[in-house]
Amino acid sequence: MGQMLYDYTKSSIKGVCSSKELFVKEIIKAAKILSVHEKDKLTNWLFFYTADKPEMQKWLHEVIDKKILVS
Helix, strand or coil, rough: HHHHHHHHHHHHHCCCCCHHHHHHHHHHHHHHHHCCCHHHHHHHHHHCCCCCCCCHHHHHHHHHHHCCCCC
């Protein structure tokens, strides 16, 4: 079940990449439902996914600074 939630979270984030509010909202939801290991995987994936998206990188760093995905 965990892998399904992780995969769903990734697809949800991909679907909202044009809106900061929705992007952050999806990450907050993920932080509530994913295991520690899955949060770590998601964080790594987010850095990879946003590597060529400077605007999203700023949003991701704001989320990281707020310690939303901290295990």
